[in-house]
Amino acid sequence: MSVKQISVFLENKPGTLLEMTGVLAEKKVDMRALSLAETSEFGIARLIVDDVYAAATVLKENGFVHNITSVLCVCIPDEPGGLNKVLQLLSAAGVNVEYMYAFLGGKTVDHAYMIFRVQDRKAAAAALRSKGIRVVDQEEIAQL
Amino acid sequence: MERYYQPEIECASQEQIKAWQDERLVKQVKHVWDNVPYYRKKMEEKGVTPDDIKGRDDLHKLPFITKTDLRDAYPYGLMGKPLKDCVRIHSTSGTTGKRVVVFYTQHDIDLWEDCCARAITAAGGTDEDVCQVAYGFGLFTGGAGLNGGSHKVGCLTIPISSGNTDRQIGFIKDLSTTILCCTPSYAAYLGESMKEMGMTPDQIPLKAGIFGAEAWSEEMRQDIQNTLGIKAYDIYGLTELSGPGVAFECSEQNGMHINEDHFIAEIIDPDTGEVLPEGEKGELVFTAITKEAFPMLRYRTKDICMLSREKCSCGRTHVKMCKPMGRSDDMLIIRGVNVFPSQIETVLLNHGYPANYQIIVDRVNHTDTLDVHVEMTPEMFTDNLGEVSRRQKELVDGLRSMLGLTAKVTLVAPKSIVRSEGKAVRIIDKRKI
Numbered sequence: 001m002s003v004k005q006i007s008v009f010l011e012n013k014p015g016t017l018l019e020m021t022g023v024l025a026e027k028k029v030d031m032r033a034l035s036l037a038e039t040s041e042f043g044i045a046r047l048i049v050d051d052v053y054a055a056a057t058v059l060k061e062n063g064f065v066h067n068i069t070s071v072l073c074v075c076i077p078d079e080p081g082g083l084n085k086v087l088q089l090l091s092a093a094g095v096n097v098e099y100m101y102a103f104l105g106g107k108t109v110d111h112a113y114m115i116f117r118v119q120d121r122k123a124a125a126a127a128l129r130s131k132g133i134r135v136v137d138q139e140e141i142a143q144l
Numbered sequence: 145m146e147r148y149y150q151p152e153i154e155c156a157s158q159e160q161i162k163a164w165q166d167e168r169l170v171k172q173v174k175h176v177w178d179n180v181p182y183y184r185k186k187m188e189e190k191g192v193t194p195d196d197i198k199g200r201d202d203l204h205k206l207p208f209i210t211k212t213d214l215r216d217a218y219p220y221g222l223m224g225k226p227l228k229d230c231v232r233i234h235s236t237s238g239t240t241g242k243r244v245v246v247f248y249t250q251h252d253i254d255l256w257e258d259c260c261a262r263a264i265t266a267a268g269g270t271d272e273d274v275c276q277v278a279y280g281f282g283l284f285t286g287g288a289g290l291n292g293g294s295h296k297v298g299c300l301t302i303p304i305s306s307g308n309t310d311r312q313i314g315f316i317k318d319l320s321t322t323i324l325c326c327t328p329s330y331a332a333y334l335g336e337s338m339k340e341m342g343m344t345p346d347q348i349p350l351k352a353g354i355f356g357a358e359a360w361s362e363e364m365r366q367d368i369q370n371t372l373g374i375k376a377y378d379i380y381g382l383t384e385l386s387g388p389g390v391a392f393e394c395s396e397q398n399g400m401h402i403n404e405d406h407f408i409a410e411i412i413d414p415d416t417g418e419v420l421p422e423g424e425k426g427e428l429v430f431t432a433i434t435k436e437a438f439p440m441l442r443y444r445t446k447d448i449c450m451l452s453r454e455k456c457s458c459g460r461t462h463v464k465m466c467k468p469m470g471r472s473d474d475m476l477i478i479r480g481v482n483v484f485p486s487q488i489e490t491v492l493l494n495h496g497y498p499a500n501y502q503i504i505v506d507r508v509n510h511t512d513t514l515d516v517h518v519e520m521t522p523e524m525f526t527d528n529l530g531e532v533s534r535r536q537k538e539l540v541d542g543l544r545s546m547l548g549l550t551a552k553v554t555l556v557a558p559k560s561i562v563r564s565e566g567k568a569v570r571i572i573d574k575r576k577i
Contacts, residue, residue, distance in 0.1 A: 007527035009520045011557050037529045042555050063559050065520045069527045
């Protein structure tokens with residue numbers, strides 16, 4: 001059970017991010033989450049979208065280098081200590097987090113979503129589930 | 145008053161120069177035929193034997209030696225003497241990463257240093273002078289050549305090598321250096337640094353500079369001369385032929401005298417290989433007629449140039465070459481280092497990048513910069529920033545070990561490198577030389 005993340009290579013110069021959001025908008029791709037990592041010369045945009053296939057296709061057609069990785073999407077109670085509890089469980093299971101970012105579930109839900117990039121996704125998911133933490137899949141993301 | 149290191153040679157009559165060249169060429173061709181099977185084979189393929197070469201006028205009958213030959217014959221294939229007779233090597237980069245290694249006997253070094261001594265003397269050097277050799281020492285020929293020449297002239301020689309600007313300026317001030325030998329860009333940089341320190345030209349003890357190993361313009365000469373308060377002289381050479389001192393400028397500062405007692409120069413059409421009349425523009429070809437260990441016959445320099453036998457006011461009679469006007473291949477000279485785009489391509493492919501690249505050369509604050517733009521590919525891309533950066537750094541390291549200089553690597557979007565008529569523009573040289 002995982003969520004597909006699209007990572008896009010972006011040159012670090014004015015207009016490149018706009019160009020990317022432009023082609024996604026044209027294809028009516030709905031972004032759930034966006035995280036940017038950058039060096040002084042280039043950046044990587046990481047996206048969680050409703051329709052992975054449509055997004056990947058339009059990016060490819062427009063010459064954006066990208067790849068798709070499976071990441072863990074975890075529901076985190078929207079309350080103090082929510083993230084702390086999840087990290088404690090991951091730490092106890094010996095899971096190293098390469099990077100992570102969060103987004104809100106919407107007005108009607110009482111939890112946030114956290115995207116985790118980890119080496120051993122299965123072990124991480126099992127450790128969380130055993131303590132009642134919900135890990136969601138692409139379907140749920142698409143329906144948000 | 146014009147000074148000469150070897151006046152009887154440097155001011156010899158045209159007849160005398162031709163007599164030397166005829167005699168030495170005949171001898172050299174025999175030497176090569178007997179000792180260099182690689183070149184003998186080339187002669188046989190062309191149907192030429194030593195008997196066909198009676199003098200300079202028969203030179204055109206001989207086959208050329210190119211960079212490709214140097215690569216194919218690496219490392220010993222073009223040697224004219226057994227290794228036990230050789231005392232040193234110098235080395236330069238080749239077209240595809242394989243180095244060119246050149247061998248020297250003691251006699252070769254002696255004649256090479258004579259050539260450098262002529263250049264230093266032509267720049268006004270005597271045994272009263274302090275000569276600071278700020279060319280790199282090591283496999284590069286610049287440091288060793290001028291160092292030997294400076295000894296021959298009797299200058300107090302400072303073998304400081306390149307770099308460390310503070311120390312360079314310290315020696316110039318403390319030991320009252322009068323002659324500076326380095327690349328023109330480094331001379332300009334030293335000049336700027338001294339200016340920033342508040343030194344005016346009359347406070348700088350230097351009187352002359354011998355600057356080579358890279359292309360420089362007349363404007364750059366004026367600039368260096370004004371900042372340092374010196375006369376700046378050009379010097380030309382190639383490792384394949386010995387090193388600096390193949391040709392040098394005199395007081396006229398208008399073209400470089402080729403040391404014709406050691407080298408015969410020809411200008412050819414780079415496309416057909418045909419010899420062009422003196423005075424026409426074409427590719428410069430040299431035949432080394434006195435070298436023992438690495439006797440180059442008709443070596444194609446790929447430098448586009450012109451020769452002139454007009455009488456020179458300095459009194460020297462040897463033919464003059466103009467500053468090279470370009471290349472007939474795509475070699476770049478960056479910070480004095482020869483760089484072929486094919487070398488960069490080799491490194492990119494070895495690191496898993498496609499051959500979609502662009503080389504951008506510029507000159508910032510008188511120093512050459514090399515920026516290699518590489519198009520990102522799906523294969524080379526990951527979602528991990530550290531991983532992409534690590535691959536980028538590996539590429540920088542790979543380029544450094546191949547080229548011997550640090551390049552900046554910029555990863556760019558796919559298809560962002562301009563293509564004209566389907567063919568990529570590989571080199572953008574923004575330097576105004």
